[in-house]
Amino acid sequence: MSAPFLNVYYKRAVATPRACYICNKPTTIVLSTQPVLDFIYTCDTHLSDPGFATLQAPAVSPTPSASTEEIAKIKAEWEAKQKKKQEQAEKEKKDEGDKKDEKKDEEKEKAVSSPKPSSPAPVAGGSTTPKHDKYVLHRQFYTMRLTEHRRRRQQKEVDALAPKLSGAGLSVPKQMG
Known part of the structure; x- marks a missing residue:
């Protein structure tokens, strides 16, 4: 069976401080997986410790941004x-006649004004998405996180299954007569 989540965590800042996973000091830094299945509150000092996690080099963008x-x-x-x-549209309309000449002028005005607003639209780029530091946990810490995740999932399954079970084997039978 494959792991429920990869050993890739993203560093994020949160508003409310919680206890660090290692030293229990209050911290606002959290490491979380991309689909947030697991998260760890940790101090900035532990992130620089290679025995806990290592910073992954930022990936080079496969699609380079267009120059000006x-x-x-x-x-x-x-x-x-x-x-x-x-x-071409003007030539076609001249052939059609004077009736549509007035409409042509109106459309020409609209066509002249329409390219101007559309040119600023491509300015918005893909750089609006925030970039987070990517970390990989040490294999022992990752194994601990997997074990804890598995234990929580099994506990949820037990809690969901327990009400469905009958209490037949749990009580002492009454003696007949």
Whole structure:
């Protein structure tokens, strides 16, 4: 059976201090797994101890962020395509007649104004997600956490199953007569 959670913990800060897992001093630093199945309150000094946990090197982003030159180039290409579309639309509408000429002017005004608001939209990047330090616990501490997690899960199963069991074997039988 595989472990219920990986040995990868993320350092996070919390508002209310709790006792450290090692020394019981109040701390606001917690290590938690990504789907929060396990968490450990720990002091900053214990995080620097290689006998407790080791800091993982930050992973290099597989998709590098676009530079400002690349963004400007793509923006210019997009604007050129939009101008071509507008010119084609104007040619088609001139052929249709004077009736639709008024509508063309209105659409032209709308088309001219629409690219301007859309250009600031790509500015929002993926850098808004917070970055947390990634730690790996020492194997003995990780084993202790797995054992404690297993014990809690088994206790929940026992508590859920206990009311379903009858009390047939628990009482002393009455003597007949």
